Amino acid sequence: MPHDHPLETEVIGEFWEYPLAFGETLSSHDWVPLYTNRLLTSRFVARALAEGRRADIGTALILWAEAFRQDPAGTLPDDDLELARLAGFGADLDGWRAARAGALYGWRETHIANQEDARDNPRLGHPMIAGIARDMYRRKRGRDQARTEGAKAMARTRVRRKLIEINCTRAADSADVVALIAEWLIQRDLYITSDNVRAAFEATRGGPKVVTFQ
Incomplete structure (x- = not known):
């Protein structure tokens, strides 16, 4: 996909610092936004259709959905065994490797801020997916904080009543x-x-x- 959407993270040169750190996940979320017009008019879809590789679109969507369940949210492991499993190829590594280039269009290596084992656990990110993950994580953190503050406010009300009692x-x-x-x-x-x-x-x-x- 072209990289000019306001949700996208900026990538400068070869080094890309991912916007989320390990532990920053969306594990409790069942949905994320899908920008349909952006998808349908993207170079990714145009290329897949022009090359007769429609299956790459479905595989890419599966991986995008799986990426939002990863740690950090929006990333994928740069490992063919894991990617084949996540993409639904199972043990069919040859099938996955034939689909990899098309399905991972726009994905690239990324550095995770608190990653200590980058060589043993390389991660892939996509600027567009990363932008969505960052935005959703910020919303999640805001909701979590609001719930915490609400619980504290209720506790203070109950404490005040007990003090009066x-x-x-x-x-x-x-x-x-x-x-x-x-x-x-x-x-x-x-x-x-x-x-x-x-x-x-x-x-x-x-x-x-x-x-x-x-």
Whole structure:
């Protein structure tokens, strides 16, 4: 595909630093966007049709889908055994190798920022796929952060109510105290009960650190 889409990552020269690091995955995602007009008008599709290699289009789409399930998201292993398996060729290495050049059109070697075994575990990336993976990962991270913040806000509300129940109204009126107690309980994976809130209040204010697990 031509490389002028705003989602694409920039590749300068032979060295390409991939936009995601190991561990940055989309493993919980069931969908990613497919830019159909861009695909249908791409050099990749035009070339495959002109050369009578329509099967390369299907194989490429399978590999694109598999790439979004890889680590990091949007990459592929530069290994024919693995690629043959991912592309659905199984043990048919000859069949895969005949399809490789067409199916991997636009893919190239890429460097992963925290990759220690680059020689033993080379990875391939595609600027367009990488751009989509980067964008989806940013959205995922934002949603994860929003869920975390939502859970913390709910915990603070429950802590405030418990402080009022145990007659610690001054503490309940302090946003800083409530947040500190909530964080103390979250870090220890404790339920927000009256006893645990009382223990957290004492612990965070230098009192006895006795915790009741419930």
